[in-house]
Amino acid sequence: MAGLVILAAAMTSPDAEEALRLAPSSNWHVNYADDSCRLARAFGTGDKEVTLVLDRFRPGPKVHMTLTGQPIEVRDGIRRITLRFGPNDPAFEKGVTPGMLGNGKAALVVGGGLWITGYDPAVAAGESDAAQPEPPVIDPALYAAIRFLELRISSKQTVVLETGAMAAAEQALAACTDDLLRGWGIDAEADKSLSRRAAPLGSPGDWIRGSDYPPRMSHLGYQGLVHFRLIVDDQGKPKSCHIQQSTRPKDFDDAVCRKVMVRARFEPALDAGGRPVVSYYTNSARFATPVAR
Incomplete structure (x- = not known):
């Protein structure tokens, strides 16, 4: 992750x-x-x-x-x-x-x-x-x-x-x-027996880019840490995005879910028998201004 x-x-x-x-x-x-x-x-x-x-x-x-x-x-x-x-x-x-x-x-x-x-x-x-x-x-x-x-x-x-x-x-x-x-x-017991978890196609680092930093937050020098969860369908596409925890402001939350829903794609999770199933994926995004040297 x-x-x-x-x-x-x-x-x-x-x-x-x-x-x-x-x-x-x-x-x-x-x-x-x-x-x-x-x-x-x-x-x-x-x-x-x-x-x-x-x-x-x-x-x-x-x-x-x-x-x-x-x-x-x-x-x-x-x-x-x-x-x-x-x-x-x-x-x-x-x-x-x-x-x-x-x-x-x-x-x-x-x-x-x-x-x-x-x-x-x-x-x-x-x-x-x-x-x-x-x-x-x-x-x-x-x-x-x-x-x-x-x-x-x-x-x-x-x-x-x-x-x-x-x-x-x-x-x-x-x-x-x-x-x-x-x-x-999600069935908790079935989740424990997955033969493969939902795996990102490509780098998650490409889902949110520097240009996605909310302009108002950048201008004010605000930083943010956003933990998010995706429900991933059996085709590997995110069905929904949920903010699990955030330092706020809400501008950061909105930027994360908006971009991740468009850009994130996965290999779907597989159950114990190797069949694609609905699962979840969690990660975090940190918006940070460069440290002056």
Whole structure:
């Protein structure tokens, strides 16, 4: 799944003295939405509080991460973060988009999908989901072994979120995504036995081009991240486009669906017997202004 981008440091142990360790200050909360499943938990309190949000837009182990709170507030020039779900998984870097919530809290949107555990760090660091194939079914014991999430941002104090075991949280997300498919009119069990998933013909990067950047948004310097879902018919044509989540403004949402519905074509999904069937495809498009140098 190739993430669409439209343009108009060494790891230390979380036991190091400079790390800010934050214990949970809430339970895990799972939100069942029409187009996504959200797992969220707060760590720390007051001006040290950080909220971890993991969104899943389709079945499988990948999640999209957002972090909010003063300890992760960064300068506009910061575009990378180093993550580690410890103690057994290795560290990897990801691109980030800084922002601000309506309540004034700083936010970091981590670019692309990522795995909570069971990843190859070289693959996990990729910005294009096309280079990040879904891994085999991940052993639940790996989720159970997680104890913390370490966050390293250049020129910032290391932050360690003491997540504890994440097996139950992952099970809740998996149950939610099965429910998502039923809401889309897709048989969740049949989906698990597909012999081929809907596969783009050509590069998804060609679906949305620089000239598609909404002029008003480009003029204002606005950036946007749009997660979208297509229902793909048994001939490989998109039947509908749905915005699963977006940073808004709506100009970006409209641009994505309008262009993708015209340009996207697929090899249709095949059921266990090799017959073409209706399925779905999810991806994201990021509208970003070039970073000044």
